[in-house]
Amino acid sequence: MNILRTFDLGKKFRSAVALEGLNLSVPEGSVFALIGSNGAGKTTVIKILMNILQPTSGHTETLGRRKLSPRELQQIGYVSENQEMPEWMTVEYFMAYLKPFYPTWDDARAEELLRQFELPRDRKLKHLSRGMKMKAALASSLAYRPKLIVLDEPFSGLDPLVRDELIEGLLESASEATILISSHDLAEIESFASHVGYLDSGRLRFSEEMTALSARFREVEVTLDRNGLPENLPPTWLRPEKSAAVVRFVDSQFDEARTMADIRRLFGDPRSVSINPMPLRSIFVTLEKAERKAA
Amino acid sequence: MKQALHIFSKDVRHLRWEIGISLLLMVTFVLIQLRRDFVRHADAAVFSYFLLAFWAFLCARLIQAEAIRGDRQFWITRPYEWRSLLAAKLLFMVVFIGIPLFVADAVTLGMEGFSITSNVVGLVWSLILITAGTLLAFCAFATLTRGLTEWMLGAVMTVGVLYVIAVIANEKAWGGVEWMRDYGYVAIVFIASTAVLLWQYARRGTAAAMVMMAAGWLGSSLFINYSHSSWALELETRFFKPEVDPSSIRVAVRSPAERGRKGVLPEWQQAVSLAIPVDISGLPEGVDLISDQVDVAIMDGRKEIWAREGRPGSGYLEHLPGSHRLLVQVDRWVVERGPVNVGLTLYLTSLRDSASRVVRPGETVDVPGAGRCRDVVEGRDSWIVCESPLRAPPNVLVVELGGVRRDRFLNSTSYSPFPADADSAIIPLGRYSHSGPVHFAPATLTSLEPLAHFRRDLDLRDVTLTDYQLLR
Numbered sequence: 001m002n003i004l005r006t007f008d009l010g011k012k013f014r015s016a017v018a019l020e021g022l023n024l025s026v027p028e029g030s031v032f033a034l035i036g037s038n039g040a041g042k043t044t045v046i047k048i049l050m051n052i053l054q055p056t057s058g059h060t061e062t063l064g065r066r067k068l069s070p071r072e073l074q075q076i077g078y079v080s081e082n083q084e085m086p087e088w089m090t091v092e093y094f095m096a097y098l099k100p101f102y103p104t105w106d107d108a109r110a111e112e113l114l115r116q117f118e119l120p121r122d123r124k125l126k127h128l129s130r131g132m133k134m135k136a137a138l139a140s141s142l143a144y145r146p147k148l149i150v151l152d153e154p155f156s157g158l159d160p161l162v163r164d165e166l167i168e169g170l171l172e173s174a175s176e177a178t179i180l181i182s183s184h185d186l187a188e189i190e191s192f193a194s195h196v197g198y199l200d201s202g203r204l205r206f207s208e209e210m211t212a213l214s215a216r217f218r219e220v221e222v223t224l225d226r227n228g229l230p231e232n233l234p235p236t237w238l239r240p241e242k243s244a245a246v247v248r249f250v251d252s253q254f255d256e257a258r259t260m261a262d263i264r265r266l267f268g269d270p271r272s273v274s275i276n277p278m279p280l281r282s283i284f285v286t287l288e289k290a291e292r293k294a295a
Numbered sequence: 296m297k298q299a300l301h302i303f304s305k306d307v308r309h310l311r312w313e314i315g316i317s318l319l320l321m322v323t324f325v326l327i328q329l330r331r332d333f334v335r336h337a338d339a340a341v342f343s344y345f346l347l348a349f350w351a352f353l354c355a356r357l358i359q360a361e362a363i364r365g366d367r368q369f370w371i372t373r374p375y376e377w378r379s380l381l382a383a384k385l386l387f388m389v390v391f392i393g394i395p396l397f398v399a400d401a402v403t404l405g406m407e408g409f410s411i412t413s414n415v416v417g418l419v420w421s422l423i424l425i426t427a428g429t430l431l432a433f434c435a436f437a438t439l440t441r442g443l444t445e446w447m448l449g450a451v452m453t454v455g456v457l458y459v460i461a462v463i464a465n466e467k468a469w470g471g472v473e474w475m476r477d478y479g480y481v482a483i484v485f486i487a488s489t490a491v492l493l494w495q496y497a498r499r500g501t502a503a504a505m506v507m508m509a510a511g512w513l514g515s516s517l518f519i520n521y522s523h524s525s526w527a528l529e530l531e532t533r534f535f536k537p538e539v540d541p542s543s544i545r546v547a548v549r550s551p552a553e554r555g556r557k558g559v560l561p562e563w564q565q566a567v568s569l570a571i572p573v574d575i576s577g578l579p580e581g582v583d584l585i586s587d588q589v590d591v592a593i594m595d596g597r598k599e600i601w602a603r604e605g606r607p608g609s610g611y612l613e614h615l616p617g618s619h620r621l622l623v624q625v626d627r628w629v630v631e632r633g634p635v636n637v638g639l640t641l642y643l644t645s646l647r648d649s650a651s652r653v654v655r656p657g658e659t660v661d662v663p664g665a666g667r668c669r670d671v672v673e674g675r676d677s678w679i680v681c682e683s684p685l686r687a688p689p690n691v692l693v694v695e696l697g698g699v700r701r702d703r704f705l706n707s708t709s710y711s712p713f714p715a716d717a718d719s720a721i722i723p724l725g726r727y728s729h730s731g732p733v734h735f736a737p738a739t740l741t742s743l744e745p746l747a748h749f750r751r752d753l754d755l756r757d758v759t760l761t762d763y764q765l766l767r
Contacts, residue, residue: 070374078372
């Protein structure tokens with residue numbers, strides 16, 4: 001079952017197209033990473049899913065509802081990098097103020113989060129560092145054990161230690177919630193995301209399980225006995241390059257038998273073939289460069 | 296309701312300093328009003344603007360604690376019920392502006408010697424009016440802005456535009472029906488503000504709300520400043536239930552006593568006063584008559600060449616010993632034009648004596664239906680000052696000075712059926728005065744109770760206006 005869905009979603013800001021024909025599904029229980037370069041439309045999708053912005057065309061369903069009422073919002077934790085907080089409140093008052101809004105608020109969990117994040121209870125939010133503020137926002141969004149956690153660039157500009165603490169806090173909730181996270185921090189995301197969606201210029205290029213993505217992307221290095229790069233390479237081979245007798249490319253639909261058969265068909269009998277898995281960051285960079293080249 | 300109270304208590308904690316300052320300002324305001332010095336009463340008027348400005352600021356702080364405009368506020372992804380949020384904000388306004396203002400007004404009236412219990416309905420009504428016409432507008436405006444800087448810029452621009460509209464506006468006196476204009480203004484502002492608040496809290500659609508607010512303010516401002524009094528007088532003549540049937544009252548124009556120009560007008564004089572003798576018959580015993588407005592249309596044949604409508608100060612019915620005449624002002628070029636037809640529309644009110652009191656130097660007298668009046672002398676100037684709680688007096692005050700009757704002496708009568716005027720919550724005790732270089736007291740003040748409002752149309756065919764020219 002999908003906890004979040006978009007149907008042919010489109011959004012324009014005056015004449016600028018931010019999203020176009022977006023169909024995205026986030027399965028229940030997943031940790032879904034929404035990746036894409038700056039301006040790809042990640043924040044716009046999230047804001048439409050959270051009913052903060054209205055779409056120009058299409059619609060969304062969050063927790064099965066097109067329009068979020070307070071009842072749905074009681075089950076959603078939302079944290080964004082540029083959220084405006086009630087700066088005059090102390091951390092303790094902020095938590096106490098939010099408590100009555102959530103029937104599932106768990107005092108013990110709230111205490112635990114405050115301790116875990118080492119948040120100073122009597123300090124006003126305006127006097128907290130950026131990292132601390134993000135921790136306070138996350139603590140206030142996890143204390144009621146939400147069914148869905150939506151995070152928009154939560155790690156942006158944070159030092160590694162704070163990032164680790166936030167991820168740790170998040171992972172403790174991952175077992176009981178679906179998480180949608182948009183981030184540039186691909187290395188961090190890779191460690192805990194179960195699904196990934198790639199947005200480019202307002203379009204969804206792919207959306208799949210992380211294991212499937214990792215399995216289908218391979219960096220291939222072929223050492224040949226002769227020079228020359230043949231034409232008509234398979235379209236799934238991205239960024240092909242050649243130096244001396246070595247050909248390198250990224251296979252975006254890797255299947256060992258088929259890839260090897262294609263290599264033999266194009267290069268004859270190579271001296272050696274090296275096939276290596278790729279981290280998410282390398283996959284992302286490959287896709288971005290391939291898109292730019294195609295454009 | 297539980298959520299509304301929760302948000303309300305958060306706002307109280309957040310805005311405790313602002314609340315303190317507001318209450319302090321209100322106490323100061325009461326003290327300023329209680330100064331008996333008549334001239335210094337102007338201080339209260341100035342201070343009332345300051346108080347209004349602070350309330351506008353307080354409303355902005357209150358609304359922007361959960362700002363409506365923008366897409367980054369923490370609260371919009373939290374389970375707020377919009378009705379609870381709006382209710383919390385309105386409750387705050389009532390508790391920290393409305394109720395203190397009610398108490399301040401009651402204390403002011405009480406300390407000034409007016410009965411609080413007999414004015415309690417008026418006090419509540421007055422509070423409803425200021426909430427509908429002012430405080431809701433402050434809150435609605437605040438929902439359109441993102442922060443205090445934006446709010447400040449918006450407020451300065453709005454006040455500037457409304458001021459310019461007001462500066463080039465029509466006359467303010469409406470012959471006793473000003474209340475219709477004021478209530479119309481309050482109604483437009485109330486409808487626009489309510490629409491903006493409901494729209495913003497339910498939908499958060501600032502662009503549409505800005506259009507609604509601008510339409511409301513421009514509409515109300517144009518209405519209060521540019522609409523003519525004739526429609527209000529017309530409504531009054533049709534819907535005010537007369538206590539005495541005015542159908543027997545006849546008004547007819549008489550020929551001038553002598554014809555021809557009665558002197559030479561100086562070059563610079565562009566307006567000419569005409570004195571048109573009239574006969575009034577059929578007045579029941581003890582019933583008097585005053586004009587609320589006289590509209591004039593001058594025609595060459597059937598074609599209108601000059602008209603003046605909705606200008607109560609430019610024409611009136613004057614009482615002379617044993618007779619009446621209409622005094623109207625017209626442009627000089629019309630008078631000098633030659634034979635014309637004149638159409639006169641008279642909005643009249645029949646009245647009967649309610650009470651007469653003599654005011655002596657240094658004394659204060661209660662004149663029923665006209666307020667509490669006294670004679671004030673400061674230096675070479677003299678005033679007759681009447682004070683009336685929460686609304687302009689319902690009766691017409693007439694003063695006999697040196698054997699000459701001065702109608703509408705204070706020009707303050709309101710035929711409003713309501714217990715409070717639209718602006719009475721800020722300064723609950725209205726002071727109406729007439730000043731002059733002569734000492735008025737002792738003077739006889741007569742309060743006349745309105746019985747019926749009606750209209751009479753008069754036609755003068757082929758007349759030479761110089762025959763009616765009045766040289767002062």
